[in-house]
Each structure stands twice: as C-alpha cells, then as structure tokens.
Amino acid sequence: MTVFLVIIVLALLAVTGWQISKIFELSKRPDADTSQVANDKDNKLNGILMLAFVIFIYVISIFCFWEYGRFYLPEAASEHGSEYDTLMFVSIALIMVVQVITQGLLHFFAYKYKGEKTKKALFYADNDKLEFIWTIIPVIVLAGLIIYGLFTWSDIMNVNTEEDPMVVEVYAYQFAWRARYAGEDNTLGKANVRFIEGVNQLGVDESDSYGKDDKIVTELHLPVNKPVLFKFRSQDVLHSAYFPFFRAQMNVVPGMITQFSFTPTITSEEMRQSEYMVDKVKSVNEVRNERNQELAAQGEPTLDSYEFDYFLLCNKICGQAHYNMQMKIVVESEEDFNAWLEEQPTFGSVMADQNKDAGQTEDKGGSEDPASKEEGEDSTNEQSQESEAVAVVENNN
Ligand SMILES: [Cu+2]
DSSP: OHHHHHHHHHHHHHHHHHHHHHHHHHTSOTTSOOOSSOOHHHHHHHHHHHHHHHHHHHHHHHHHHHHHGGGSOOSOSBTTHHHHHHHHHHHHHHHHHHHHHHHHHHHHHHHHTOOOTTOOOOOOOOOHHHHHHHHHHHHHHHHHHHHHHHHHHHHHHSOOGGGOOEEEEEEEETTEEEEEEOTTTTOOOOBOGGGOBTTBTTOBOTTOGGGTTOEEESSEEEETTOOEEEEEEESSSOEEEEEGGGTEEEEEOBTSOEEEEEOBOSOHHHHHHSHHHHHHHHHHHHHHHHHHHHHHHTTOOOOOOOOOOEEEEEOSOOSTTGGGOEEEEEEEOHHHHHHHHHHSOOHHHHHHHHHHHHHHHHHTTOOOOHHHHHHHHHHHHHHHHHHHHHHHHHHHO
16 A cells, blocks of 8 residues: 555656646746757766766775775785785786876866867778777787686685695585584594584485584684685585685585685684774774663663674675675684683484484384485485485586
8 A cells, every 4th residue: 555655656646747747838938948969068067077077986995995095904814815915906907007097088088078169070081000909909908817817716716635624614505603523533523414414414414423522613713824625515605715814705606515625824812912803893982882871871781882894795686684694713723722622522422322312212112203214215216316426526626
C-alpha cells in the first residue's frame, strides 16, 4: 500500500513539474531568443563550466587524500606484502600522473577553444606521426605494467615447498571461521562436509590416521617468520578469506580446496607498538570514550577500550551475518606459538571423549538407527569424489 501511494505521489510530482515548465514557456517575453543554436554566451558559459569541473575534481581529490589518507593500511605484515604494495603504488602513481595531464588538457582546451563567432575551426585530416606516438607510448607502458604484475603475481602465488611450510586449514561456514593445524605429521587428515556430526564440526574423516593429531581451533595463531601454507575449505557457500594486514585474499569455494601461502613478519605485539597503530588505537578509543559518556548518561553498559589484533575477514557477501564473520589472528614468537599449540586438544582425543560419552548414553538403552548407517555409506562415495576434486586442484597448482 505504501509503495502504491509513493508511486502515485511521484507521478503527480512529475505532472506538476511538466505543467510548471509549460507555464514558464508561455510566460516568456515575445522578443526572447528561442533559437536552439548555441550563441557566444552559451559557449562561454560551457567553457567556464568545463574548466570549473576539472578544478573541482582536482580539489576534491586532494582533499580526499589529505582527509582519508589515515585509513590506509599500515606497512604489510608479511614477506610478499611489500612487493604487492609496490605494484599497487606504481600502478596508482602512473594512473594519477597520466589522468592529471590528460584530463587537465582536455578540459582546459574545451575552455580555451570555446566556440566564438569570429573563430574558424582548422581542418586537419590526420597525422601518422602523432597517431604513432599516442599509440606506442600507452602500449609500452601498459605492457610494462602487465608484465611487472604477472611476475609479482607468480612470485606471490607460487608456493615454495622447499621451505617446508606449516600446513593450516582455514574452514569457512555461515557465519564463522575455524582453523585446523595439521599436527606433528604436517599433513591434514581427509575431510568432507558429510562427516559433520556432533563435535566433528569440520567433517574430518575419523578413519584417516593423518587426521588423529589435527587440532581444530577458533583463533588463528602463527609463528613469526615461518612460512604457512593455508588450505581453504567451505562448508556451505562461497566465502573469501581476507587477511588485510598480510595483503592476502583467497576465495573459499565449497567442494574444492584453494590455497595461499605467506610468511608473517611482524608480531601482533610489534604491530601494536608501531606509531601507526598507537595513533589509530588512540583515535578509536577517543570515539569510544565519547560514546561511553552518552551510554553512561542513558544508563546503558559501556564499550570496552579497543586493543589492536590482526583479523581474518570474509570478503564475499555470503549471507545475513556476513559482516560478523571474522577470526582473530595472533602472530607470536615460535616458543609462544608452540606453547599455545601444545595446549590445544587433538581431533583424536576430542572424538574419543565424544565416543566415550556416547557409549555411556548407549549403555542406558540407545539403539542404532539403520537410516543413519545408510547415510554413512553414501558419504564415503561423496568423500572419494571430493578427494578426486582435491587431487585435481593440487595437480593444477
Ligand atoms: Cu562468508
């Protein structure tokens, strides 16, 4: 009903506008210039507007750089990050220089050579030399940028297995992340979403011995200066694992395993103490303090003060609570990392606990459901299908 009323109001407004324009038309003085051809006055106005437009664009660009420059990410916290940032900087710098020159000239000439009664346009058919110059320069520049980009890309994407990276699975589902460490053997156990049951949230295959020492956690810890190979898996829809501080992002696709490798170089603590982060945290907390005063006045609970932590975000709009899909990342020294990992329970022990609990309830009179057994057999087929898909993906890499 509201929509219908809005449509009627808009239609009536349009009719009113049309009627008013007719009134203006009729109320014009009979000697007014009604010609559709632009005169000197029109051309001058258009020339000035063209010039004003380009000045406006430049002023607003400078203002944005100055005002919003503080929202740039800090120095990259991964080994490949500086390569990525340099590529980005070179591309943007080139684009900016070329755009300032070409757009400046375009708008200035529109003003300078505006139409005038006394001026006559020069007839100029073509000039091979000029055309050659403005074709060959962009070709060389663009080819250079593309080749530079390709080299950087292959540098970043090719996993160096000689460095023996630590294998970690990053698992996405609506709407959270889990990480699975490969354990002592540095090999992840096979997994399939069809094995998901009870505490086995990630669907790790219980029959695969590689999975027994895997550790599933809700917080991603990484040892500093050690290469990590991430294997991404999704339970439901397409997600995207975005590590802004490490300049890394990878699609997380249901039914296949994607991968990305990087080496963190700055610990969480070092990043917290950097000048950039100290300023940032201070300004966030100033905003929070202001808000807290309002909240306290209304008698509502106040916000905690902010402390920086690295995080992993989802960068694909994957559903209603997509915005909430993040996981804390802690980069720390190898000793701290090992101590933390030591405390985490293995998948084998978690499953043993669950089976023990289940055994106790079954003793009290539980019986096996034949339907669930059938489903179990079915899932083995699916599992082998997924394994094949995974093998294909790995071969391609
Ligand atoms: Cu998501």
